Every structure is written in structure tokens, then in C-alpha cells.
Amino acid sequence: MTFFDLARRNVSRHWLRSILAVTGIAIGVVAIATLGIMGNSINLMFNDMVSDVGDTITVSPATRSGTTELTKRQVDDITRAVGANRAIPFATTFDSVTVGETKSGAMIYAIPAKDIPFLLDMEAGAYPKDTGSGCVIGKTLAENNKDTGLKLGARATIGNETLRVVGVLEERGMGFDINPDSAIVVPYSWYSNHYDKDTYDQVIVKVRDVNDLDAVKEAIEQKMNRRENVVTVMDTRGILKEVFAAVDSITVFLMGIGAVSLIVAGVSILNVMLMSVTERIKEIGVLRSIGTRRSEVMRMFIYEALILGLVGAAIGGVLSFGTGYMMTAVFSGNPDYFFNPTSLLYIVFGMAFGIGMSAVSGIYPAWKAAHLNPIQALRHE
Amino acid sequence: MPVISFDAVTKVYPLPAGDVVALAGIDLAIEEGEFVLIMGPSGSGKSTLLNVMGSLDVPTSGEVTIAGKRISRMDDDELTLMRRDHIGFIFQQFNLIPLLSVVENVEYPLILKGRRDVSRERAEEVLAAVGITESHFTHKPGELSGGQQQRVAIARALINDPDFLLCDEPTGNLDSKTGTAIMELLGRMNREEGKTVIMVTHDPRMTEYADRTIRLVDGRLA
Ligand SMILES: Nc1ncnc2c1ncn2[C@@H]1O[C@H](COP(=O)(O)OP(=O)(O)O)[C@@H](O)[C@H]1O
Ligand SMILES: [Mg+2]
Numbered sequence A: 001m002t003f004f005d006l007a008r009r010n011v012s013r014h015w016l017r018s019i020l021a022v023t024g025i026a027i028g029v030v031a032i033a034t035l036g037i038m039g040n041s042i043n044l045m046f047n048d049m050v051s052d053v054g055d056t057i058t059v060s061p062a063t064r065s066g067t068t069e070l071t072k073r074q075v076d077d078i079t080r081a082v083g084a085n086r087a088i089p090f091a092t093t094f095d096s097v098t099v100g101e102t103k104s105g106a107m108i109y110a111i112p113a114k115d116i117p118f119l120l121d122m123e124a125g126a127y128p129k130d131t132g133s134g135c136v137i138g139k140t141l142a143e144n145n146k147d148t149g150l151k152l153g154a155r156a157t158i159g160n161e162t163l164r165v166v167g168v169l170e171e172r173g174m175g176f177d178i179n180p181d182s183a184i185v186v187p188y189s190w191y192s193n194h195y196d197k198d199t200y201d202q203v204i205v206k207v208r209d210v211n212d213l214d215a216v217k218e219a220i221e222q223k224m225n226r227r228e229n230v231v232t233v234m235d236t237r238g239i240l241k242e243v244f245a246a247v248d249s250i251t252v253f254l255m256g257i258g259a260v261s262l263i264v265a266g267v268s269i270l271n272v273m274l275m276s277v278t279e280r281i282k283e284i285g286v287l288r289s290i291g292t293r294r295s296e297v298m299r300m301f302i303y304e305a306l307i308l309g310l311v312g313a314a315i316g317g318v319l320s321f322g323t324g325y326m327m328t329a330v331f332s333g334n335p336d337y338f339f340n341p342t343s344l345l346y347i348v349f350g351m352a353f354g355i356g357m358s359a360v361s362g363i364y365p366a367w368k369a370a371h372l373n374p375i376q377a378l379r380h381e
Numbered sequence B: 001m002p003v004i005s006f007d008a009v010t011k012v013y014p015l016p017a018g019d020v021v022a023l024a025g026i027d028l029a030i031e032e033g034e035f036v037l038i039m040g041p042s043g044s045g046k047s048t049l050l051n052v053m054g055s056l057d058v059p060t061s062g063e064v065t066i067a068g069k070r071i072s073r074m075d076d077d078e079l080t081l082m083r084r085d086h087i088g089f090i091f092q093q094f095n096l097i098p099l100l101s102v103v104e105n106v107e108y109p110l111i112l113k114g115r116r117d118v119s120r121e122r123a124e125e126v127l128a129a130v131g132i133t134e135s136h137f138t139h140k141p142g143e144l145s146g147g148q149q150q151r152v153a154i155a156r157a158l159i160n161d162p163d164f165l166l167c168d169e170p171t172g173n174l175d176s177k178t179g180t181a182i183m184e185l186l187g188r189m190n191r192e193e194g195k196t197v198i199m200v201t202h203d204p205r206m207t208e209y210a211d212r213t214i215r216l217v218d219g220r221l222a
Helices: A003-013 A015-053 A072-081 A139-144 A188-195 A210-224 A236-278 A281-289 A294-332 A335-339 A341-370 A374-379 B046-053 B076-086 B102-112 B116-129 B146-158 B176-193 B204-209
Strands: A056-061 A086-099 A102-111 A122-125 A134-137 A155-158 A161-169 A183-187 A202-206 A231-235 B004-013 B020-030 B035-039 B061-066 B087-090 B164-168 B196-200 B212-217
Touching: A003 A015, A003 A294, A015 A236, A015 A294, A015 A335, A015 A341, A056 A210, A056 A236, A072 A086, A072 A202, A072 A210, A086 A188, A102 A188, A134 A155, A139 A161, A155 A183, A183 A188, A210 A231, A231 A236, A236 A281, A236 A294, A236 A341, A281 A294, A281 A374, A294 A335, A294 A341, A294 B076, A335 A341, B004 B046, B020 B046, B035 B046, B035 B176, B035 B204, B046 B061, B046 B164, B046 B196, B076 B087, B087 B146, B102 B116, B102 B146, B116 B146, B146 B164, B146 B176, B164 B176, B176 B196, B176 B204
Parallel strands: A102 A183, A134 A161, B035 B196, B035 B212, B087 B164, B164 B196
Antiparallel strands: A056 A202, A056 A231, A086 A102, A086 A155, A086 A202, A122 A161, A134 A183, A155 A161, B004 B020, B004 B061
16 A cells, blocks of 8 residues: 555546546647647658758749740850759740640640750650650649540640650659649750740759758859849758748647647646545545655645546557547658657657646645645544 | 643634634643543633644644654654654544555554555554454445444554554444443553553543543633
């Protein structure tokens, strides 16, 4: 028999209200862990995007320069400024695409043939060449047009000229530079001839060493924007930084909701503990009169709150595995993010918060019990 | 040296309507091995006197010496340890802990002292000595009769081998036959074990067990 036993027995003596208090804590832990994991999964999802394109700088005409195009000269200047890093200029347009009887429209990316392999991966077929009249199509476009015949080897008429589909691109996902999944990619030379154009929309710079990113940006700024702001230079990290900040505040907000529910649970523990003290005033008087010290009475009641908290946190922790996994799958589409240590840490955090909350809620009732006047407590009916 | 000595002890409860003088200058000494009764009308200060003897309460003025120690300047922990190590309390309402079994109730004060190693064995010995049979050891107090509960309470008071027992109307909740049995038990503890017993009672028949009787009227010895 110890103070812990006394606490445990009192918890089970009032099993109904103990279950209610435990349920409150469990729900709070589940809320805080699940919402935290949800935010974290979104974060991890963006993180994976960064590692895909984290080495990318985009150079586009400055909004206030009065034009939306980059000249050949400007592209050459940029290419020189970035030194050994590869500068990939491209142009975009939208045009009609006819395959057999079916006519529709598609986004066209025009990229110098020699650069395409540095930007895009092929799933099937080959890269298009400057000399031939071949194009490649994005994965989504290919999948959506299985029936109409827009596939590897097909003949597609863009505008009034027919190209052969020589390859299908690998799926690339959402990017910060280009989104070719639903588009057609043609060699720039073909585009230049066909549309009689020699300007570009944007230049993508692939930086070899991510640590050089700022230096390369600076070199472009120096070269292009010395006198006036001609181009806007952005790196994906910068863009993502803002996205991350947004995601972080979403996570904090979500966890805040969880924390509120845990605080409510804490109040219910406080309530249960105050009840426990009030109905045992006489018993406390007896314990004190036969030699139980204040600190020992206090311990007994803190244990009681801790037992409720520990059980609630344990149940909440187990349930969080289920809800966290589900939420991760739903919100990021990739349940694997759940098994990331940072995600699992939120379960630990939720449990620790739940136990801490219970302990804190137990302090005042325990203090109150310990400081009852023993004589008055003994007289209490 | 007396187990308890009071020197000009007063206890005043300050109330908004005026001070209540519960003890108005008490001098007394109780020697080891005595069986002392405290009698007096309701409100005369008997319980207050017992509480001060039990270091549950400290006097407003005067000096109380218990087991050779002055209690007036003791802090709460020191008073608590005094109760734990030197005093055995027996109450009118038995006051056993409902969450603990009979034997756990009895061993509790010994566990407080950190003697878990011997507590169970000692508790069983003391329970046997007060006439509780082994089959009742694991029962909860509520499952016992009043007389049995008071025997368990006496066992709990005895387990730390206190310097004296303080009993506030210990037979007040028992029928007269059971009450007599409890008085026999306390009397035996006094005669055979030499336990000092101080008891508040209204029952004049109890005087036959006692060495002497202290009478209180309005907080004074009469
Ligand atoms: N905590 C207290 N506060 C105020 N007055 C008290 C308190 N305890 C006892 N008294 C008063 O002190 C007097 C003596 O009380 P008590 O010792 O309980 O008498 P008895 O046990 O002889 O009936 C009574 O007038 C009672 O009202
Ligand atoms: Mg009284």
C-alpha cells in the first residue's frame, strides 16, 4: 500500500467520472496530435517539392518593363552571367492540336532541343531533335487522350503543321518553373520557324551547387538590372519560403485548436479533482491526524490526476496512430508522410501535453487538500 | 517526567462576535501509565484539550510539553511527525480509511514511517492482540461491525507504539455491551502493556477503569 495505491483505488472507486475525465484527455491528445500531423504532412509534401526544384532560378521580364518577352540578346546575357550553370530559355503559346478527327487545344512549351534533357525526363520514346519535326507530350495529356489517339507515334497537327509524337514525358507534378504534364513540348527551332518568333518568355537556370544559388542570382541581377529593373529573378527557395511560412502558421493554428480541446480536458480534470478533495475532507482529516504530512497528502492527489492523465494520454496516443494516418492520407495523398519521425513526434508531443495538463490541473486541488485544517476536516460530515 | 504537561495553557478562538475562550489557563501533568478520564459539559473545552494534547492544535499562550518536546514553536511537519511517532488517536466515529482493507488501515502509520518491511507482520500481530480474527484482515472497514471497526482503530493507534492514546468518546457510537468490551480492551492495554490512556467520556461508569478524572467547566479545571 502506497500513496499511489490510494490514488489508483480512488480513481477506480469513481470509475464513471474517471472514464469521462480520461476520455476528455484522450480526445485532446488525439486532436493535438492529429492536427499537428496533418500540418506536418502538408509541410513534408512541400518539402519534397523543394528538393525536386530547389536548384532552380527563374528569370522573367520585370512586370514594369512594359514587355512580357525576353530578347535573344537578353537571353545570351543571362547565359553568360550564369557561367557554368545551364540557362534554359523557353517560350509558351497556346494552339489547336488535331489528331485524326479530333481537334482540341493545348499549351505548347518551346525549349531548345539541346536543353530539354536537362529539364525533363522521358517515360517513353526519345527527346525531340532540332532537325526533325518531332514533339513530346506530357503524361497527363497522354493519359487523357488515350481514346483520341494522341500517343507515342501519333501524328499531331499543331496549327497547320503536322508533328510526330516521339516521346512521352514522365509525370513532373506541380512545379514553379514549367508545368508540362498537360502540355506539348516542341523544339524551340520549330516554334521559331512556325510562328516566326525569336523571343522567349522566361529563362530557367539550373544551378549545379545549391550553395551557389544566391551568387548566381546576384550575377544575373548585376548583369541585367544595373541601370533599371529589366528582369525579375526568383529562386524556388524564396517562393517556397513563403509557402512554408504559410504552412507553418496553418500547423500552429491547427495545433492551437487541439490545445484548446486539451485545456478543456484539463478543466474537467481540475473539476474531478476538486470533487475528489471535497468528498474526502473527513478522510484527509483522518490521514493528517494520524501523521500524514502535507507533502504526502499532496502527492496522493497529484498521483490521482497523473493517473487520469497517463491513461488518457496512452489511449489518445494509440488512437492518434489511426487518425493521424488517415488524415495524412487524405490531406497529402501520401500516407508515408505519417511514418516520418517528425510526424510521429507530434503524437509524443500531444501525449506529453496531455500528461502535463493533467498534472497542472491536479496541483491546485492537491494543494487545497494538503492545507485543510486537520481539526476542521475531522469534524466535517 | 510526565508524558504530557500543560503550563498555563489557553486557547482562544477569535470570532467576529467576540473571542471564544475554549481553554482558560490549564495546568496539568499526566504521568506515564496513567488512565485519565476527561469529563465535563458540552462546550466546556474537552475536545480542544484533547486536540492540543494530540498536537493537532497549538495553544494561544502557555507551554505544552509532549514526550519531552515543547510544541508551541513547531511547524506543521514537526507537529505531524509528533502525531505519527508519539500519539495514537481513537475517534468516536472510528474513522478508518474506506479505500484500505483492515490490515492496510492498521499498517498505514508504520508505512508512513518507512517500515514497509515489517508493517504487514506487525499489523497482523496487533490485530490479533485486539481480538480481530484473521478472516477479517482483508475485509474493507464497512464490512465490519462498529465494535470490530473500533478494535481495528485501536490497533491502528497502537501500531507505532505511541507514548499515549487519546480517545474522544470511543464508545459513544457503540451499544453498551460493545462499549464495555472496548473499555475492557483499553483497560487491558493500560494494565498489561502499561499504555497511557486519556479519554473523553460522558459515561460515569467509565470511572471504574480510570486512575483519575479531570473535570472541565468553561475551559477551567474544576
Ligand atoms: N474552531 C473553532 N472555532 C471557534 N470556536 C471553537 C472552535 N472549536 C471549538 N470552539 C469553541 O470552543 C469551546 C470548546 O469547544 P470543545 O472543545 O469542542 O468543547 P467540548 O468538546 O467540551 O464540547 C466551545 O464554545 C466551542 O464553540
Ligand atoms: Mg467534544
